[in-house]
Amino acid sequence: MEMHEIRYFLAMCEALNFRRAAVRCNISQPALTKGIQKLEEKLGGQLFRRERNLTHLTDFGRLIRPYLEEIQSRTSAAQSAAHDFLYLDKAPLNIGIMVSIGPLRFTRFLSEFQRDNPGIELWLHEGTLEELSEKLMSGAIDLAIMGLPQPLGGRFDAMHLYAERYVAVFARGHRYEGSNQIPFSDLVTEPYIDRLSCEARALVLKQWELHETELVCTHRSHRDDWVQGLVLAGFGMAVMPEFSISAMGLKSRVLAEPELSRNVSLVSVAGRRFSPSTAKFVKDVKGFRWTPPPGP
DNA sequence: TTCCCACCTATTGCAGGGGT
DNA sequence: ACCCCTGCAATAGGTGGGAA
DSSP states (O other), X not given: OOHHHHHHHHHHHHHOSHHHHHHHHTSOHHHHHHHHHHHHHHHTSOOEEOOGGGOEEOHHHHHHHHHHHHHHHHHHHHHHHHHHHHTXXXXXXXXXXXXXXXXXXXXXXXXXXXXXXXXXXXXXXXXXXXXXXXXXXHTSOSEEEEEESSOOOTTEEEEEEEEEEEEEEEOTTOGGGGOSEEEHHHHTTSOEEEETTOTTHHHHHHHXXXXXXXXXXXXXXXXXXXXXXXXXXXXXXXXXXXXGOXXXXXXXXXXXXXXXXXXXXXXXXXXXXXXXXXXXXXXXXXXXOOSOOOOO
């Protein structure tokens, strides 16, 4: 069954006249007749009773009509959805965000992006490095924001956004408050709260080994909000990227000897063509000033 | 694997004609 | 005069083969 045949049929249902229906469809009357005949042939029954001024739908035609109306309605909806997607109106955009990345550095960008692109519906998906890599490959997400201790290999392109240092976080009144920075050797004597989703976790834990000190780990969690809550409650200190701190009242100092940092990047699948909304996001990310100029 | 071209087939629309 | 159908030509679309 062809779409134009359905269109001709529905025009005939309205006009109940071959000539007038043809005018509505912008075709000649014989073309419309042929179209209706084709449809009748395909459906196996007569749709209209041809009686000059009394041309009308047969019982068979009345039975078929709602189904073909449904097809036309769905087709219009599909065309409308396609238009919205291509012209960035109600266009979905799925972005993966690594669990260890805090919203702090993104709120200004996201606010500008939403203002400039009100038609793009942003969906944020949280996940680990492995989970987001898999979702990128399967197409479940279009882009991912990842913190990378080292460059990604394989089929991925990574666009550098900003670098962030790792800091020690602790509660108010902790002895660290008196220092500008905390050397690792000073870290290993404190009760530690283990961030299981941290991509630098192995590097951090190695410090206890290097300093031949026993690790006193009071709690372990995949969730940064819980880790920060536990630190605030005085259970111990934790190590995390500086822009991942979200809890009010939490204190932090930069880690030193050695310094530890990571690159936050926008990751996409190499060689894969972007959808319009993805292309716009990448363009805006490129144009955004991720590292603010040094203040006065 | 992709692109281009030639050839074949199907579809569409116009002109004209028959029936009422 | 109006409504619908038939025959024919133009056009669009599909297929297969060859080149890059």
